[in-house]
Amino acid sequence: MGTAERREAPEESRAGHPAARRGLTASDRDIPAQGRAREFAGEQQQSCRPLWVEEPAERHPMPDPVRTAAVRAVLIIAVTLIQAMVAFLCTMADSWLAFPMVISSVASTVVATWAVVDVWVTRQVWNQRYGVVSEPSSTARALRRERRARRRAERAALREQERIRRRGGSGQLSHL
Template sequence: METGEWRGSASADGFAGVRRGLWVEEPAVRYRMPDQVRRAAVRAVIIAAVTLIQAMIAFLSTLAGSWLAFPMVLSSVASTVVATWGVLDVWVTRQMWNQRHGVVSVPSSTARQLRRERRKARRAARSAMREEARIRRRGTNRLSEA
């Protein structure tokens, strides 16, 4: 097997037998983020980008000995605090969304296991009640016949 064959491309003798579409759709590995979480994440990325630009300008103006260095250092410090808030905002928003809309059900999910156990206990209790009612009905029928 040639190097390119395992990747789905043509072998060394050309593209003679290769018939592939231009667009190959692959299933998403992860689901799309909820809108609120995505908005918070975009905000955090923009704030972090602005913070990095401010820090770079502060560093370069310090090297150049410019008057702009001190105000840029102060704004970079403030912007770092705001960027930290932005990242925490993403985390809190994600946690709130998970709490309001339920746990993502994955095979290792603890919540799924607890739900399964509760469901099993409810079924067992219901069947026990049905069995008890059936036994009571049988007992009353026999007493009325006698």
């Protein structure tokens, strides 16, 4: 809705214009009144819907240390850009402040570069410490399955030997 549509003279209220209230256009005049009423009710239902629907984020938000480093880097970069602009304007104006501003801009650029590298390093360190999700590969899973089957067979063989010993046998399968 543009500003021209929002502004109207005080004597022209929307209550006095049923067509304006329903938002009818020239092409709507051939629709029967019942159809227009249903359209208007649908518009009212749509206006009651929430403005947005919260959806779960696919990516997790940045960890706190990384976010802190990123905010710090953005602030330093902003100050550096302002200093560079002031240095340029002072140089154009042939002011005595130009030389100190250029020197501080160069120093600030070094600090800003360091801040960006700090964000990268902090992110890498955080991922190394906390970000590793341990999911075994299919090969590792197959090897574990084979090991478990072997151990199960060994335990079954031990149980069978115990059962034979308990029955009074001398460990031999035949009594010859």
